[in-house]
Amino acid sequence: MAFPWLRLLDAALGMTDIARRVKAPPSELAPGTAGPLEARMASVVVAALKEAFDRDTRRLELERDQIEAERRRAEQALRLELRRQTGEREIGRLRLVAAIAVASWLATLFFSRELLQSGAAPRAALGIGWMLLLGALGSAFTAQSTVADRIGGDGDLSSGPAGAIAPWLIVGGLAVIGLAVLVSGG
Numbered sequence: 600m601a602f603p604w605l606r607l608l609d610a611a612l613g614m615t616d617i618a619r620r621v622k623a624p625p626s627e628l629a630p631g632t633a634g635p636l637e638a639r640m641a642s643v644v645v646a647a648l649k650e651a652f653d654r655d656t657r658r659l660e661l662e663r664d665q666i667e668a669e670r671r672r673a674e675q676a677l678r679l680e681l682r683r684q685t686g687e688r689e690i691g692r693l694r695l696v697a698a699i700a701v702a703s704w705l706a707t708l709f710f711s712r713e714l715l716q717s718g719a720a721p722r723a724a725l726g727i728g729w730m731l732l733l734g735a736l737g738s739a740f741t742a743q744s745t746v747a748d749r750i751g752g753d754g755d756l757s758s759g760p761a762g763a764i765a766p767w768l769i770v771g772g773l774a775v776i777g778l779a780v781l782v783s784g785g
Contacts, residue, residue: 611644686750689758690743696765697739703769704732707776717783724779731772739765 619637707728714721742762749756 608648611648612641615640615644682756683750686746686756689746689756689762693739693743693746693758693762693765696762696769697736697743700732700735700739700765700769700772703773704729704736707732707773710780714779714783721779721783724775724782728772728774728776728779731768731775735765735768735772738762738768 615637618640619634707725711725714725738761742758742765745759745761746756
């Protein structure tokens, strides 16, 4: 809220006029003539007002600086929070990929008895498929640790090559196991 400086100045000048009229004899009340007392009083009022203006200006500058510092802190906190949320979303995605890799490996483990009793080609394909699924699990875990390490820093939050290849390893593993089932004739 602005301080009514003009009203204060007007009131101070009005007081000097009243004081001059009360103390001055009628001959000194002619316009344009001021005595030494009124001049000193006016200079004191002007000096006081100038000091008040300077103090108010310094206070406003300090408040502006504080508001700017608070704004910068709030922006930094927002950037950190957005970075944390992005990292958590990426880690959640990688956990889902890891869960799919484990579920796929366990599902094929239950049906592996028939494949293991067939020829060498289906068994080799099953082994390769399992290695691909376990590789997907390992790369998902590696990517999770990469993202978790990068959340606190300033670098990119991507999961890197390990995170990009994990879903493709799952697809490849399931495709090879599906091929083993087709080759075994079961």
